[in-house]
Amino acid sequence: MGVTAVLGECARIFTHPRMIFKLAQRELNVDISTDAYIDENRNIEQTIRADERFYLELLVIQAADEEPSTHKIEMYFITYCRKLSHNREASTGPDWRDDRQWIPGINMDNGYFQMHEYQAPAWAQHLNHIPSHIVKLTTLNTPIHRWSLPGVPDRFQVFIKRDDLSGAELSGSxxxxxxxxxxxxxxxxxxxxxxxxxxxxxxxxxxxxxxxxxxxxxxxxxxxxxxxxxxxxxxxxxxxxxxxxxxxxxxxxxxxxxxxxxxxxxxxxxxxxxxxxxxxxxxxSSPPGMFAFITLFQELIEQGLFDNFDDIVVSIATGCTAAGIAVGNYLTGSKLRIHAVSIALSKEELTKRIDLMLSDIGLSLGTNDIMDIIDGYIGQGYETITNVSANTGILLDPYYTGKGTQGLLEELKKNPTTFQGKKILFIHTGGKFGLFNGEMDQVMNLPGNHANYINEWPEKDIPLVQ
Ligand SMILES: Cc1ncc(COP(=O)(O)O)c(C=O)c1O
The missing domain is CATH 3.40.50.1100 (Rossmann fold)
Incomplete structure (x- = not known):
């Protein structure tokens, strides 16, 4: 195939055929003999595929301005081979286990970046648009623990599912x-x-x-x-x-x-x-997106959802997260109630959108049959954020989880009967980087801020040690 031809071309351009063959064998794991190179090289224009040619051109451009050192040629070539190898795998269907070298510096043994066939939970296998593959970007399962939220009425207990811990720079639900x-x-x-x-x-x-x-x-x-x-x-x-x-x-x-x-x-x-x-x-927000949260629901089941909780509360923006969870809840015949605190749109608008998502995956259900959308918590939840972080050590964000938690706390007080039982699971969907949006400076300096304990150094009481 064209790979050999491209290697031939590289060899011709850089005049280091032996080195290039050696590198190719290591990077692409292909066996290329010098004979093959000569054969293919005769028809070089015909055999180079368009995408291969593109990278080859890039390679040539990169090397053109200078008299490249052997080391530089090696680096260009490795980059090129990795792209080529990636393309070949992606276009011929996945056997990503053999494709471990193409992301440099990452230990592939933990499964990151590997692609697998996706198996929907048994209870969701009749739905439309089931994704065929999944690539691992997260650390799952995320933990669940008790959350001593200040202001929760005594008859309730609140727990938190830490989807904010699904990763670092790639984190959140x-x-x-x-x-x-x-x-x-x-x-x-x-x-x-x-x-x-x-x-x-x-x-x-x-x-x-x-x-x-x-x-x-x-x-x-x-x-x-x-x-x-x-x-x-x-x-x-x-x-x-x-x-x-x-x-x-x-x-x-x-x-x-x-x-x-x-x-x-x-x-x-x-x-x-x-x-x-x-x-x-x-x-x-898309049908595959719904399956992300259908899978999250399966994870919750494996973590003891049915035995330990009565209600789930989550923030809602486009609706995908809450809808996936509510679909899981409905299809498993679970007795839990799903509450979604809207942080942007009205209940009416969300209902229309989620109705469409449900019919897209083949369910003729109304949004209101499977979840309780709570609106009215659209303002920023800065006070809740500082209060919660100062009392529980959990960081919320100003756009989603801050408002969601504020909604949860107020609803527990104002509308306790809308909750199915006393054990409430809040899903922390992540978003911590929003805390660094530049607005916290002002918030922290507001009078009465819960997280402000600023003291003058008490010189009289704590003398400096001589
Ligand atoms: C941290 C966080 N939580 C919750 C949501 C809301 O999810 P959805 O749009 O699926 O309703 C988002 C959406 O971007 C988000 O970033």
Whole structure:
């Protein structure tokens, strides 16, 4: 196949055939004899595939300006081989166990970045759009523990599922979705990924960093920002910018036209670069996204959900997380009640969107049959954040879990009868980098802040030791 021809071309260009064959054998794990090189080299133009040619050209461009040292040629060539090897695996279907070398510096024994066939839980196997593959990006199962939230009425006990601990820079529940979407992107041989969200989007941060970990180029559409000067380098924005994302500013527009922008940009990128580009919808909200949370529900079952809890509470924005959990709850015939605290949209708007998601995966159910959407907690939950961190050591974020926790606390007091029982499980969906959005300076200095215990040094009482 073309690999040999490309190697031949490299050999011709760099005039180090023996070294190149040796490297190729190590990197691509292919057996290439000098004879094969000569044979293929006769027809070199015909045998180099378009994508291989592209990388080869890159390689040549990189080396063209200089008299490359042997070491540099080696480095260019290794990069090239890894891309080629990655492409071959992605286009011929996965046997990723044999493809361990292609991400440098990462210990593959723990399964990270490996692709597997996905098995939906038995109770979900009749649904539509079951993803075929999953690639590991998270540390699961995330723990569950008791949470001594201040202000919980005595008749309730609150527990917390720590999905914020699913990883470090790739953390939070949303990374569960990316495990499916990136598997699909790689299987489609994508070289670019387009997605979008608000300036402090956790989703955009995770997509951008995952892209770079897979050697793909991230393209991020930033909603509600129309001038360069409005772009911050704080919190999540700092992290997706550190990932070298290509940024596209989008003025305020409707959800539908923003989604349309993402799709149009993906078309534009693949035409411009002549390479496949994978488009991830806003917040990863999609049928595979639902399966991420159907799988989360199975994880909860394995962690003793049915024996230990009566209600689940989670924050809701696009609806994907809560909908997946509620579908799991419904299909398993569980007696738990699912409460979703809306942090942005009205109950009416969410209901419409989730109804569509449910019919997409083949369920003719209404949203309100399977979950309790609570709205009215759209304001920022800074007071809850400082109170909770100062009392329990758990960090919440200003956009999702802060508001979700505030909603939980107030509902336990105002509407206790909407809860099924006394043991409540709150799902911490992550988002901690939002805490570094630059607004906390002011919050911390507000009078009466729960997390402010500032003391003058008590010189009289604690003399300095001589
Ligand atoms: C940390 C965090 N929690 C919760 C959510 C809400 O999830 P969903 O959009 O699936 O409703 C998001 C969405 O981006 C998030 O980033």
């Amino acid at each position: 949303k990374v569960r979705i990316l495990q499916f979407l990136f598997a699909e992107a790689l299987r489609q041989n994508a070289r670019h990924v387009v997605t979008g969200g608000c300036l402090q989007s956790n989703h955009c941060r995770s997509v951008a960093l995952t892209c770079r970990q897979f050697g793909l180029t991230p393209h991020i559409v930033v909603a509600r920002v129309s001038k360069k000067e409005e772009l911050e380098a704080k919190g999540n924005a700092l992290l997706y910018r550190l990932a070298g994302s290509h940024l596209y500013l989008s003025p305020t527009c409707s959800y539908e036209s923003f989604s349309q922008r993402l799709r149009s940009l993906a078309g534009y990128i693949s035409d411009k670069y002549r390479e496949p580009c994978y488009c991830i919808p806003l917040g990863g």
